[in-house]
Every structure is written in structure tokens, then in C-alpha cells.
Amino acid sequence: MPGSIQSLERAAAVLRLLAGGERRLGLSDVASSLGLAKGTAHGILRTLQQEGFVEQEPVSGKYQLGAELLRLGNSYLDVHELRARALVWTDDLARSSGEAAYLGVLHQHGVLIVHHVFRPDDGRQVLEVGAMQPLHSTALGKVLSAFDPVAHNEVAEGELAALTDRTVTGTAEFESVLDLTRSRGWGSDLEETWVGVASVAAPVYDRRRMPVGAVGVTGAVERVCDPDGIQSRLVAAVRDCARAVSRDLGAGRF
Amino acid sequence: MPGSIQSLERAAAVLRLLAGGERRLGLSDVASSLGLAKGTAHGILRTLQQEGFVEQEPVSGKYQLGAELLRLGNSYLDVHELRARALVWTDDLARSSGEAAYLGVLHQHGVLIVHHVFRPDDGRQVLEVGAMQPLHSTALGKVLSAFDPVAHNEVAEGELAALTDRTVTGTAEFESVLDLTRSRGWGSDLEETWVGVASVAAPVYDRRRMPVGAVGVTGAVERVCDPDGIQSRLVAAVRDCARAVSRDLGAGRF
DNA sequence: GATGAAGGTCGACAATGCCGACCATCACCC
DNA sequence: GGGTGATGGTCGGCATTGTCGACCTTCATC
The missing domain is CATH 1.10.10.10 (Winged helix-like DNA-binding domain superfamily/Winged helix DNA-binding domain)
Incomplete structure (x- = not known):
């Protein structure tokens, strides 16, 4: 260049x-x-x-x-169309799920959090807008890696660092996780990034049906999971939210 | 230069x-x-x-x-010492006052919000970290203008735009407002920036006793005021918070 | 298919920003 | 107290660097 x-x-x-x-x-x-x-x-x-x-x-x-x-970073948020469309839906998601909701986009080698709704039961929480999360271990990151080819490249080039003892670090195993993510249409993170924390996420598409981000919820594993894994009501809520935002962006019905 | x-x-x-x-x-x-x-x-x-x-x-x-x-803007927040010290105190301030708490610093010709704690009763609220507020009409801005000479310069050079019909726009009148602010040690904004919204703020000092920012609460005028103006319990809460943060920064007792 | 305005490219020129030697200040310590 | 070795900061010569404006390509309009 x-x-x-x-x-x-x-x-x-x-x-x-x-x-x-x-x-x-x-x-x-x-x-x-x-x-x-x-x-x-x-x-x-x-x-x-x-x-x-x-x-x-x-x-x-x-x-x-x-x-x-x-100041400029804040202006970036103002301009961000995906975020603007997602504001109201992620609010609903946090309320209906009872957990913190996140909206993330691919940035460099990770997931950049562009919106974060606190868990409805208050208590001290730190706003994570502007923070980065790894691609290979979080639900948001896995969804982006599975559906966005650019993100897939990024994660393939980096190494899969072990953040907890449940983090998937083998390339082949990780690819099969991505296959699963693609086939069922959503991704999860069961204590693979932080011990005791689980998350679910689903992809958001724009009007050309290209993946542009991911929405999800994150919370304590005791609340988010049942014996079979992520609670299906949370999966449904997250997928509904992702569909709603995609529709708002003009992606049409699924 | x-x-x-x-x-x-x-x-x-x-x-x-x-x-x-x-x-x-x-x-x-x-x-x-x-x-x-x-x-x-x-x-x-x-x-x-x-x-x-x-x-x-x-x-x-x-x-x-x-x-x-x-991402860089977020990193700025991580480094910001004043903000780090204020986190816990502003949390308390929001809880005890029942209103949204703000921490602002002088930036260019206005107040840059570097921390914002939502009003405890939830409801949809927009995070205003990174946003700018005018110096001449908000409680945070008046406090900075009154106690920080640099801010005073800034506000003296700009013009006092009328944001509502209660905004103080005359230079002489504004100076007397600043005198009042200095003498009583706190500033207020009674519908001078947004109709129906009032705020109180007090200065935060660093270890060299220099003003480095301001903390305050903002809320609907019906909740924040009584017939005599700002409720004195809110004034006391805000001033306590400002003193606590200043002490944390090493300013010593007053 | 002419037209205008958009984003983008290219190469010549000289203004621009880079480098490294040099200064000023401070803290430490013999 | 005056070395000594840090630090942040300045300055001027040199050539690298970024600037400019003409030119190209694409697209929408008429």
C-alpha cells in the first residue's frame, strides 16, 4: 500500500x-x-x-x-449505526434475560464492545464499552469467528491462549466448535474466558446479509446454565434480539 | 510554539x-x-x-x-487517576442521593464527563461518558469556572449562549454567580441548561490543592429542588463526595 | 452518450519533518 | 560540592517526505 x-x-x-x-x-x-x-x-x-x-x-x-x-470515541458511538439500532433491543434483552447484554464488533484481533446494558438487578457494575474481548473464548468472539471470514482469518493467525482450564486451545477442536456454532446459529462460552462466567451470543446481519456484529448475554454460570448447558430460554432471547436488530438494519426476515 | x-x-x-x-x-x-x-x-x-x-x-x-x-478512549479512562479514585464515592453518591451522579473535568471549552453513575431507580438511561457539557450553564461547569482559572479563561472568552430562558447570559451577572459559587463552595443549575432539569456540583482538589474536576448530581427539578432551591440534603451529599474524592487524591483534610 | 461530480492515482518539486549533536535540569552519590 | 548519568527539551542542516494539481475511472443523471 x-x-x-x-x-x-x-x-x-x-x-x-x-x-x-x-x-x-x-x-x-x-x-x-x-x-x-x-x-x-x-x-x-x-x-x-x-x-x-x-x-x-x-x-x-x-x-x-x-x-x-x-470525546472522539464517544462521537464514534454516536455515528455507529449498528449500535443505534441495537440500543432498544439490547435493553429488552437485558430485561427479559435478567443478565448483562453486550453488543460487539470485530476490531483488529478481538471483539470490541460497543454497547453494554447492565444486569437489571443493580449492584456495582463496570461499564465495558470500548473494552476488547478475545475472539476464541467468548460467545461474541466465537460467533464472529464462525460467521465473519475476516474474523476467522484473525483467529486463525493468532494463538488460542488458555485463559481458564476450559478454554479450547487446539486448532482442530476449535474449528469443530465453530462448525457447531454455524450449524446451530449461536455460540456459547462456558467458563472458557473467566471462571464462573458463561455467555451466549448470536450474529447480527446487515441489509446485504453480511455479519456485522454479535449480541449476547453474560452472567454467572449458576444463573445462566442448567445441567444441559446454557438455558434454552436465554438462547431464544438472544437469538430473538439478534434477529430483531438484523431486521432493523434491513436484513429482512429469516 | x-x-x-x-x-x-x-x-x-x-x-x-x-x-x-x-x-x-x-x-x-x-x-x-x-x-x-x-x-x-x-x-x-x-x-x-x-x-x-x-x-x-x-x-x-x-x-x-x-x-x-x-478503544483508545477507553484506555484513557483506565489511566485517569481522578476517575479511578472517584468510582466508589460517586457510586455512594448516586445511591444516597437517588439521582444520577457525574464526574467532569475541564476539556477545551467545556466539561468532559469522565464518569456517570445511573440513577438507582433504573429505567432507560443513556451513558454520557465522553460527552461534553457547557461551562456556563451546568453545575459542573460553574464549579470549574469558579475554582479553576483556566476554565474561567475559557468561559470568559466564549459567549454565554441562552440554552433555556433561565440561562444566565450577562457577563456581569455570570461573574456574580461565580462569586456566589466560590463563597458557598458549590454550584447549581436550575433549569439553565435543560428545561425541567436541575443539578448541584462541588469541586475536587488534588494533593497540591489545585481544582482538577467536579462531582455532582443531576435530576428532574421536582425531585432535586424544594421551594428554596436545591435540597440541602443533596448539597451536603455532593460536598461530602467531593471532599472524599479530594482526600483520596491526597488533598488532606479541609 | 455526453456531462459532471464522485473517489482515487501519479509524479515532480520543495517544503517538511527527521536526525543527532547539543543544552538545561534534576537526583543521586561518592 | 561537584561529578555523573539520568531526564526532558532545543536547534539547524540535510534529504526524505508529504504536498499539490493534473489526470484517470467510475457512476448517476440528464
């Missing part, structure tokens, strides 16, 4: 570095991590700071991400 | 344009809006797209903000 703007690529790398690594990094850390001259790194950081993408702690001189990113 | 990187400034302008204006913009729109040659705008957009900051609708070729911004 010709003609990428070098300074922009580097600035993006700086932002990712600040997002991923330690909370705060000094100029020299940034420069050496990215293999840049100090002067170069400083110019990039100064400009990013001026634009609000990066903030500098006055006392220590360390750099961290800036508030403008939060 | 010497040596800002031109291409980065332009890329930031592109992102802001996409965030602020219409939902989706074409290449020519972007180029003409920013006074750039089409080729230049295309190079910037291509790189931003590659990095995930911008997405292109395949069918129409229009550009919109990308998912990476959401």
Missing part, C-alpha cells in the same frame, strides 16, 4: 504504546520503544499534546493519553 | 471534522472543508483508515470515525 504518511503512522504507534503499556511513559521510553530519535518523538508528542490526544503530567514530564480521545 | 507537525495537525482536524459535523463525509467534503488538495486529504484519510481511526463505508466511499478511537 503506497503512500502512507510516516508521521501519522508513528503518531498512531505512540498512542497505541501509551494505551497498551504502562500508565505513563517518559519521552525517552517512547523514543526507545519505537526506535525513534528523541527529537522526533518529542515533536510527535508535542503536536499530539497540542491537539489534546496526549497529556503531560507537569511535575514528572511523563506522557499519557489525552481527553480528546474520549 | 515552534515545530508542530503539519500532517498531524491536519489529521487531527480531519478527525474533529468527522466527529463534529455530519455523520459521514466524502473525500471532497473533507478536502474542501479544510482547504486541502484532494490528494493530500486522501493520503491522510488512507493512513487514518489503515490505523483504524477512520472507517470507510465500502458502498458509498464516505468516511466516518473508526473503532480504534473508542
Whole structure:
């Protein structure tokens, strides 16, 4: 791909570095991590700071991400059509299922949560919008991997890290899980990502019948499962919700 | 300020344009809006797209903000110390007051909401983290304008737009409101931003006793007010919360 | 099939941003 | 106290880099 703007690529790398690594990094850390001259790194950081993408702690001189990113990320949500259509349906899903509802899309090598409805019985819950989940172990991720070829590529290239002792880590076994997901039309996660937590998800299609995301519910395994696995009432609720959102996006009836 | 990187400034302008204006913009729109040659705008957009900051609708070729911004914005929240300290206290504030609690910081010409706890009685509520509020009409904004000199500058330079017929729009009158805010140590908004909505807020200080943000509650005027104005139990709850967060940040006792 | 406006490409030119040597400041410690 | 080795930050010469505007292709309209 010709003609990428070098300074922009580097600035993006700086932002990712600040997002991923330690909370705060000094100029020299940034420069050496990215293999840049100090002067170069400083110019990039100064400009990013001026634009609000990066903030500098006055006392220590360390750099961290800036508030403008939060504002822009929020604007992204405003524009997101899938999310807009799903708002009301995921609300219903959380209410009828009694569990937390999630809407996720493929982003890079994982699932990006773009909407999250708290479990109706309140209690302290952390909002996970903007967070990433693995493709190979969560219900949302498996659904995307099964139905979206791009996601399938991503998961095939990465490795299947064992997050709990129930995580599927063998390539062949994982493919058969995807086959099952495709054939029954929904995916599940039985303590494969977090111990004690299970989830169900189903795909959402756009007007061209392409998979564009997944909706699902997540909750404590004691509530979500019965002896045979995921409770069928939850499976039905999730699939209904996915169908409703797809219809709203113009995918027509199934 | 010497040596800002031109291409980065332009890329930031592109992102802001996409965030602020219409939902989706074409290449020519972007180029003409920013006074750039089409080729230049295309190079910037291509790189931003590659990095995930911008997405292109395949069918129409229009550009919109990308998912990476959401992810980075979320990372910003993770790093944000003030927010981390305030999480538990704002939770308590929402529970004890029965209203939605907010934590805001100064960003550019407004208040950026960095945390939002839903009103305990559920019901459909939209999360406002990442949204901006005006400095001159909201309780959070008035508190920041009163206690933070930088915010005061910002509000003095902008104009005091009338958002409802109770908004204070005169400079002298607004200054006396700020004086009142400073002298009593908290700010209020009685239907000055949204009709039927009132709010209270108090300042949060860091370990050097500098104001770094504001916490407050917002709700329907019928619930929040009594005949004399804001209910004093809410004022006390908000101020307690602000003191607690400040103490957590190391500001010491008052 | 002409027309206009869309997104996108290309190559020449020089403005631009990069590099590395250099400064200023601070903390630590002999 | 003055080395010493960090740190963040500055500056100017050089050539890499990004910019510009003409040009191409596609699509919708007339």
C-alpha cells in the first residue's frame, strides 16, 4: 500500500504504546520503544499534546493519553449505526434475560464492545464499552469467528491462549466448535474466558446479509446454565434480539 | 510554539471534522472543508483508515470515525487517576442521593464527563461518558469556572449562549454567580441548561490543592429542588463526595 | 452518450519533518 | 560540592517526505 504518511503512522504507534503499556511513559521510553530519535518523538508528542490526544503530567514530564480521545470515541458511538439500532433491543434483552447484554464488533484481533446494558438487578457494575474481548473464548468472539471470514482469518493467525482450564486451545477442536456454532446459529462460552462466567451470543446481519456484529448475554454460570448447558430460554432471547436488530438494519426476515 | 507537525495537525482536524459535523463525509467534503488538495486529504484519510481511526463505508466511499478511537478512549479512562479514585464515592453518591451522579473535568471549552453513575431507580438511561457539557450553564461547569482559572479563561472568552430562558447570559451577572459559587463552595443549575432539569456540583482538589474536576448530581427539578432551591440534603451529599474524592487524591483534610 | 461530480492515482518539486549533536535540569552519590 | 548519568527539551542542516494539481475511472443523471 503506497503512500502512507510516516508521521501519522508513528503518531498512531505512540498512542497505541501509551494505551497498551504502562500508565505513563517518559519521552525517552517512547523514543526507545519505537526506535525513534528523541527529537522526533518529542515533536510527535508535542503536536499530539497540542491537539489534546496526549497529556503531560507537569511535575514528572511523563506522557499519557489525552481527553480528546474520549470525546472522539464517544462521537464514534454516536455515528455507529449498528449500535443505534441495537440500543432498544439490547435493553429488552437485558430485561427479559435478567443478565448483562453486550453488543460487539470485530476490531483488529478481538471483539470490541460497543454497547453494554447492565444486569437489571443493580449492584456495582463496570461499564465495558470500548473494552476488547478475545475472539476464541467468548460467545461474541466465537460467533464472529464462525460467521465473519475476516474474523476467522484473525483467529486463525493468532494463538488460542488458555485463559481458564476450559478454554479450547487446539486448532482442530476449535474449528469443530465453530462448525457447531454455524450449524446451530449461536455460540456459547462456558467458563472458557473467566471462571464462573458463561455467555451466549448470536450474529447480527446487515441489509446485504453480511455479519456485522454479535449480541449476547453474560452472567454467572449458576444463573445462566442448567445441567444441559446454557438455558434454552436465554438462547431464544438472544437469538430473538439478534434477529430483531438484523431486521432493523434491513436484513429482512429469516 | 515552534515545530508542530503539519500532517498531524491536519489529521487531527480531519478527525474533529468527522466527529463534529455530519455523520459521514466524502473525500471532497473533507478536502474542501479544510482547504486541502484532494490528494493530500486522501493520503491522510488512507493512513487514518489503515490505523483504524477512520472507517470507510465500502458502498458509498464516505468516511466516518473508526473503532480504534473508542478503544483508545477507553484506555484513557483506565489511566485517569481522578476517575479511578472517584468510582466508589460517586457510586455512594448516586445511591444516597437517588439521582444520577457525574464526574467532569475541564476539556477545551467545556466539561468532559469522565464518569456517570445511573440513577438507582433504573429505567432507560443513556451513558454520557465522553460527552461534553457547557461551562456556563451546568453545575459542573460553574464549579470549574469558579475554582479553576483556566476554565474561567475559557468561559470568559466564549459567549454565554441562552440554552433555556433561565440561562444566565450577562457577563456581569455570570461573574456574580461565580462569586456566589466560590463563597458557598458549590454550584447549581436550575433549569439553565435543560428545561425541567436541575443539578448541584462541588469541586475536587488534588494533593497540591489545585481544582482538577467536579462531582455532582443531576435530576428532574421536582425531585432535586424544594421551594428554596436545591435540597440541602443533596448539597451536603455532593460536598461530602467531593471532599472524599479530594482526600483520596491526597488533598488532606479541609 | 455526453456531462459532471464522485473517489482515487501519479509524479515532480520543495517544503517538511527527521536526525543527532547539543543544552538545561534534576537526583543521586561518592 | 561537584561529578555523573539520568531526564526532558532545543536547534539547524540535510534529504526524505508529504504536498499539490493534473489526470484517470467510475457512476448517476440528464
